[in-house]
Amino acid sequence: MITNITGTITEEYVRRVIRPRPRDMHKGDCGHVLVIAGSAGMTGAAWLAAGACLRTGSGLVYVCTPKANFSVIQTLAPEAICIEWDEALRLLSGDNTNTGRHFSGYDAVAFGPGVGTGMQSKRRLKALLMTYGGPLVLDADGLNLIAGDDELKEMVRSYPGEIVMTPHAGEAVRLLQIRETGDWKETETRRRMASYLEETYGVTVVLKGAGTLVAGRETEDGVPRFVMYENTTGNPGMAAAGSGDVLTGVITSLAGQGIPVTDAAKTGVWIHGRAGDLAAADLGEYGMIAGDILRKLPAALKPFGER
Ligand SMILES: NC(=O)C1=CN([C@@H]2O[C@H](COP(=O)(O)OP(=O)(O)OC[C@H]3O[C@@H](n4cnc5c(N)ncnc54)[C@H](O)[C@@H]3O)[C@@H](O)[C@H]2O)[C@@H](O)CC1
Numbered sequence: 169m170i171t172n173i174t175g176t177i178t179e180e181y182v183r184r185v186i187r188p189r190p191r192d193m194h195k196g197d198c199g200h201v202l203v204i205a206g207s208a209g210m211t212g213a214a215w216l217a218a219g220a221c222l223r224t225g226s227g228l229v230y231v232c233t234p235k236a237n238f239s240v241i242q243t244l245a246p247e248a249i250c251i252e253w254d255e256a257l258r259l260l261s262g263d264n265t266n267t268g269r270h271f272s273g274y275d276a277v278a279f280g281p282g283v284g285t286g287m288q289s290k291r292r293l294k295a296l297l298m299t300y301g302g303p304l305v306l307d308a309d310g311l312n313l314i315a316g317d318d319e320l321k322e323m324v325r326s327y328p329g330e331i332v333m334t335p336h337a338g339e340a341v342r343l344l345q346i347r348e349t350g351d352w353k354e355t356e357t358r359r360r361m362a363s364y365l366e367e368t369y370g371v372t373v374v375l376k377g378a379g380t381l382v383a384g385r386e387t388e389d390g391v392p393r394f395v396m397y398e399n400t401t402g403n404p405g406m407a408a409a410g411s412g413d414v415l416t417g418v419i420t421s422l423a424g425q426g427i428p429v430t431d432a433a434k435t436g437v438w439i440h441g442r443a444g445d446l447a448a449a450d451l452g453e454y455g456m457i458a459g460d461i462l463r464k465l466p467a468a469l470k471p472f473g474e475r
Pocket residue numbers: 209210211212213214280281282283284308309336337338339352376377409410411412413
């Protein structure tokens with residue numbers, strides 16, 4: 169297991185990934201994404217993740233959430249399209265009849281924030297892994313479901329497309345089924361967890377927290393090699409409910425815009441942390457909430473879109 173850091177995620181790097189938009193771009197070029205999130209009492213998780221997709225530049229954002237959440241999400245983010253699971257699955261499997269529009273499929277999908285860990289969520293995650301083969305971001309209850317089900321673990325390992333997992337330390341320990349005796353905040357422990365998760369699941373891993381780590385593979389001279397980067401943005405004001413749901417949306421949006429998932433993960437954590445830093449500068453680390461990080465995403469992204 170490699171625990172050396174390849175480097176840090178810097179503004180210069182982000183500038184290479186997020187480019188000014190071509191003048192003739194249209195919304196079909198910016199990614200159609202699907203966010204599967206929320207449950208009764210957890211509307212916020214769905215709004216924060218879907219809102220972050222919109223604010224990161226996705227062309228079209230579908231939110232799959234229980235019907236009871238629709239009116240809240242349509243009020244907070246009327247730009248998003250709310251759908252129920254049956255329709256999401258139909259579109260995932262390429263059936264676009266009855267949509268009244270041309271629909272060529274989702275460019276990226278997120279699964280997990282606030283969906284719960286019951287049988288219904290488990291069945292849906294299995295159906296998603298079997299039906300969809302594109303870029304997939306797994307967070308929160310998506311990760312908790314995988315941690316408790318060997319069949320899901322195998323489905324993740326054999327998934328034909330690219331996956332990003334975004335655990336916090338508590339979720340990482342569940343996924344690794346370890347009884348971590350070291351300090352979860354200790355640098356070496358965090359690096360070992362990120363590296364081991366990447367190796368175990370064969371996915372890009374975003375181990376969240378102060379100094380978020382991104383572990384994955386990058387190809388050099390045609391050969392994939394293990395890489396691990398540490399983020400340089402963010403602050404303790406982000407230790408607030410829903411901050412991670414915003415990150416899920418940012419990474420999903422970038423992946424849906426065609427950025428390879430390890431780059432989407434690296435760029436996403438930097439932008440998300442920068443938005444958190446802008447929120448802290450305005451409001452302070454005590455009073456800021458996840459919605460403030462979401463509202464600062466445009467300011468965090470703005471310099472990279474300027475010609
Ligand atoms: N408004 C909403 O709808 C919200 C919904 N949420 C959803 O609530 C569900 C439960 O997620 P939680 O993460 O709260 O619960 P978890 O039980 O997964 O994680 C919290 C536990 O992990 C421990 N932990 C250790 N290291 C940690 C670290 N570095 N960061 C965070 N926790 C660490 C904490 O002490 C705590 O005991 C998820 O589905 C999540 O998406 C949350 O995102 C909060 C907001």
